[in-house]
Amino acid sequence: MALDITPTGAALGAHVRGVDLSGALDAETVAAIRAAWLEHLVLAFPDQEMSHEALERFTEAFGGFGTDPFIAPLPDHPHIIELRRNADEKASVFAAAWHSDWSFQNPPPAGTVLHSKIVPPVGGDTLFCNGYLAYEALKPETKARIEGLKAIHSAALAYAPDGVYGKDDGPDRSMTIRPSEAARNxxxxxxxxxxxxxxxxxxxxxxxxxxxxxxMSPEEAFFLLIELYQTAHDERFVYRHKWEKNMLLMWDNRCTQHMATGGYDGHARLMHRTTIAETAGRA
Structure with a gap:
C-alpha cells in the first residue's frame, strides 16, 4: 500500500492519507508509517474512525504500550487515557506548557498516539517543536558546553501533591488525575x-x-536552560497542529516537545491517548 504523505511545510509534521487504521496493518504498511514518522516526527492521519481496540492495536504495532502514571485510564482499557475538558470547565488547560511526554521515565517513551473524538470549533491547537533543528541551530560554543551534560527530569512540578495538578487543582477538572509523592522521583x-x-x-x-x-548550581542551570528553550521554541522550529474530528496523531517524543493550547472556553474537547514504549534502546 502506497501512503499519500504531504509535509506540513513547517519545521516538522506531515499528513498521511491512503491507509485505514481501523483494522490490522500488514508489516509493509507499518514499516512505511515508521519511516515517515522518523522523517517527519509528527504524523496526522485524517478521517480515521477508531475503536478502543483499533487504537490499542495501532499502538502495539509500533512498540507496545508505555506506562502512563498519574492519570486514570479508561475502564477495561488500562492503556488508554482520556484527555477531556468539558464545555463549562474552569480548571486550567491540561498540558499547556512545553514538554516531552513522561521524560522523567527511564527510558522515556518513544512516542505518543492521540485520537480526536470531540474537537471544539475554535482553539485547541497543539504546538510541536523540532529538537533536531534546535540542536543544529545552537552556537558551536553552546554545543560544546552542553555536550556530556545531563538534565534532571522530574514530574514534581505537575503531579506531586503540591504540583499544578495536585490537591489545589480545583474541583471541576473532568480528567481523573492522581497526584503522588512518586512524582518527586x-x-x-x-x-x-x-x-x-x-x-x-x-x-x-x-x-x-x-x-x-x-x-550545576540552580542559578547557572536556570540561565542555561532558558537559553536552550529560547532556541528550541523559536517559531522557525514550531508546527501548530489544527485538529479535526476522527484524526489520529502520532509523534516522536525522543526529538520533539509539544504543548496544548486553550481558546475554546464554552466548548468540549475529548481525545484518547496511548503511549508507545521505547524498544530501540535506552535513553
Whole structure:
C-alpha cells in the first residue's frame, strides 16, 4: 500500500492519507508509517474512525504500550487515557506548557498516539517543536558546553501533591488525575540525546519536567536552560497542529516537545491517548 504523505511545510509534521487504521496493518504498511514518522516526527492521519481496540492495536504495532502514571485510564482499557475538558470547565488547560511526554521515565517513551473524538470549533491547537533543528541551530560554543551534560527530569512540578495538578487543582477538572509523592522521583538524561533509530542529535530538555542540570548550581542551570528553550521554541522550529474530528496523531517524543493550547472556553474537547514504549534502546 502506497501512503499519500504531504509535509506540513513547517519545521516538522506531515499528513498521511491512503491507509485505514481501523483494522490490522500488514508489516509493509507499518514499516512505511515508521519511516515517515522518523522523517517527519509528527504524523496526522485524517478521517480515521477508531475503536478502543483499533487504537490499542495501532499502538502495539509500533512498540507496545508505555506506562502512563498519574492519570486514570479508561475502564477495561488500562492503556488508554482520556484527555477531556468539558464545555463549562474552569480548571486550567491540561498540558499547556512545553514538554516531552513522561521524560522523567527511564527510558522515556518513544512516542505518543492521540485520537480526536470531540474537537471544539475554535482553539485547541497543539504546538510541536523540532529538537533536531534546535540542536543544529545552537552556537558551536553552546554545543560544546552542553555536550556530556545531563538534565534532571522530574514530574514534581505537575503531579506531586503540591504540583499544578495536585490537591489545589480545583474541583471541576473532568480528567481523573492522581497526584503522588512518586512524582518527586528524579531521572537524569543527556541534554544532547542521540536518537536510537536515526542516530541524529536532538536537544532533549523541556520546561515541563526538567528541574536542573547535574553538577550545576540552580542559578547557572536556570540561565542555561532558558537559553536552550529560547532556541528550541523559536517559531522557525514550531508546527501548530489544527485538529479535526476522527484524526489520529502520532509523534516522536525522543526529538520533539509539544504543548496544548486553550481558546475554546464554552466548548468540549475529548481525545484518547496511548503511549508507545521505547524498544530501540535506552535513553
Amino acid at each position: 528524579e531521572q537524569a538524561h543527556p541534554i544532547v540525546r542521540v536518537h536510537p533509530e536515526t542516530g541524529r542529535k536532538a536537544l532533549f530538555v523541556n520546561p515541563g519536567y526538567v528541574k536542573g542540570i547535574e553538577g
